[in-house]
Amino acid sequence: MSGGPPKGLPSTGPHSLLDMPHPLAGSSSEEAVGGDSTPSPDLLMARSFGDKDLILPNGGTPAGTSSPASSSSLLNRLQLDDDIDGETRDLFVTVDDPKKHVCTMETYITYRITTKSTRVEFDLPEYSVRRRYQDFDWLRNKLEESQPTHLIPPLPEKFVVKGVVDRFSEEFVETRRKALDKFLKRITDHPVLSFNEHFNVFLTAKDLNAYKRQGMALLSRVGESVKHVTGGYKLRSRPLEFAAIGDYLDTFALKLGTIDRIAQRIIKEEIEYLVELREYGPVYSTWSALEGELAEPLEGVSACIGNCSTALEELTDDMTEDFLPVLREYILYSDSMKSVLKKRDQVQAEYEAKLEAVALRKEDRPKVPADVEKCQDRMECFNADLKADMERWQSNKRQDFRQLLMGMADRNIQYYEKCLMAWESIIPLLQEKPEANGSPLVFIPWWSL
């Protein structure tokens, strides 16, 4: 599903109800108002389903209403946010300053999380806390639990697959830091997830462990209910758009996997090329030592090849650190998205089953029972959230890949520019005429009897 980005969808934070179109508003749908945010716990109680008018099947966009789908229109009206301009952000999160901690039991790295925000959810305008990977993992699980209808961004891999990699090496830590920063920024940009309570605590709490021990203090009711969907229902027919998303994700993951393999292969070949270059350059030096007039030119060529080798090493390091991890991240992303799609299928299946059960009961109750209604709500909620997230994801994906691939092209350009400079600079050296020495050929008698 790659429709255009939702009109005016902000990169972060909800907007005033009146200004923002419904996140489900694609290029062809009617304008609808509604924010897209998870209600905070205390406001949740005030949420009512009374606002909805028509329940349209499977992700239809109710016109002019705030659907219960992902919005709490009530909440949005209560937001004190006054952003009219969609570009203004009110939450900034950064991950930096990795530090190694050595304890008796273990050694680990923590990262500093700096938060700046004007949102009411934050008591202070600025926070600075330290977190380790475990904490990010916890956060992600919590988000998955509490926001099951949304796509949660992926974390960098937990375990280092190749045993050779040093968990504490500068490169590894930096790569991880970048990925964690990306992770938090994606959440920050999400109009619903960024208001998640766990996220807030993660950013602000002095003692996160204490909070963790409290357990799941507050859950969204939607989350709770979706969480308890049991499997085992067979889906009748997947709506076209979700089927399309599924197909797209399948192919997308495949292509990404291929690109990952190609990129790895290229790096491998480049490293092998580098190994040979590192032997090649010095041979010119060896030769230079034998020669007179040619000594300088040969030495120059040797140095030149050395410079090209260094440039190549920089290229392969950059690609390994910056390119490959982002690819992998997107593969993980599409994996987690697929599982969310499955959950959606389950919710739909449950609803259809219950609906069928009611129909079969042949009761002459015209009213649809409450629990079937709840199921329907759940499903529609899910569908809407998912659609919105998919569109946002598509838009971000486009940007991310544009950046990633342009970065790859840039690095290659820089590599060639470095080599070009090296070779151009020795041309004058090679063309230098030797100083004309006026010594004539002297014949020295070599034998005399």
Next chain:
Amino acid sequence: MEQAPPDLERQWQPATLEPLGHTDAGLQAAVGEEAEGSRDEVPGDGTEHALGLGVLMTENNFGLKKIEISVSEAEKRTGRNAMNMQETYTAYLIETRSVEHTDGQSVLTDSLWRRYSEFELLRNYLLVYYPHIVVPPLPEKRAEFVWHKLSADNMDPDFVERRRIGLENFLLRVASHPILCRDKIFYLFLTQEGNWKETVNETGFQLKADSRLKALNATFRVKNPDKRFTELKHYSDELQSVISHLLRVRARVADRLYGVYKVHGNYGRVFSEWSAIEKEMGDGLQSAGHHMDVYASSIDDILEDEEHYADQLKEYLFYAEALRAVCRKHELMQYDLEMAAQDLASKKQQCEELATGTVRTFSLKGMTTKLFGQETPEQREARIKVLEEQINEGEQQLKSKNLEGREFVKNAWADIERFKEQKNHDLKEALISYAVMQISMCKKGIQVWTNAKECFSKM
């Protein structure tokens, strides 16, 4: 002997093994002219070899005449060899043109076909008759230092093509050498197709060749070789070793570089497939993929050009062997001289002992004399006379060997200096052209990736 003779016939006298005269003004007429006049002419022996258009200037009664030599074609042939078995070989067409100085038009004067073994024969002949000259080498007989994409097959068209160029280069080098260019056998090689092999063999040069064993023996036993030649020998050994190493690694580098470029071609395919499922990103991806294909296929031409550089290095790898041959000849002559001197000295001593009656050194004659009694005065007189004759002869021989040796050293060293200049010039040119190739490759790379970047930016 080497003065510029007025008629063509004498000009092509084959050189003999007698001591050669020094280079004189006459030779200047036979100096090869460089196609690119980038160097000043050094009087006497400044030969500048210009690849591609070797030109030979000869003097005759009709003014200066230029000759162009080219190996223009290669053809696969089958024939019967000495053992009447069918064989396949490649024949090369050698065309000689003379250029009238006045109007610059070239007229085809000779055209004949030769195979590689005939070139070898010519070179072996030159090696024997010009031991003081660093004789230009032939291109390799079998393909070596190949990176995997290149074929090691002698019949492979690329190999044949490179060999054709190498053979032309060889002829041009010989033609532009002040001394070698005047050789009659060389002239006949260019002009007389049939019977040339017999003519060469009739010179009996194979018999005159020094045996390898003799040369090896001399190398180990010579006591006082000219230090310059000893140093030169070391230099040529080292040069051979370093250029071999360089060529080997270069071949591996070429292999790896090939791999890097070709793998990028896979991006082309996958970007194309991916673009099929994308809406906005599709076009950018697709066109970027095309550039990746261009990138991947550009390596073939790049590496083909680099082979030319490898060939230039190979020529000097083989030249190192030619240098060593000159050193070997010097060692042989020097050893010969030392042996002759030693022999003379021992004869003189024998004579002295006979004359004075004292036996200072052990000799078989002395032994037998002691055992079987002394000889008669008449016998002694006879022996002294024989020895005196031998001593005389020996002194003459030693004198001429000494002269020969000096001449050899002088002429060899002159050619070595000429060779050094040529080598420095040629290798510098080779390095420059290599750098230019690298620059071109970098520029192409920048172009392709810039194009790809633009496509990505439109995604």
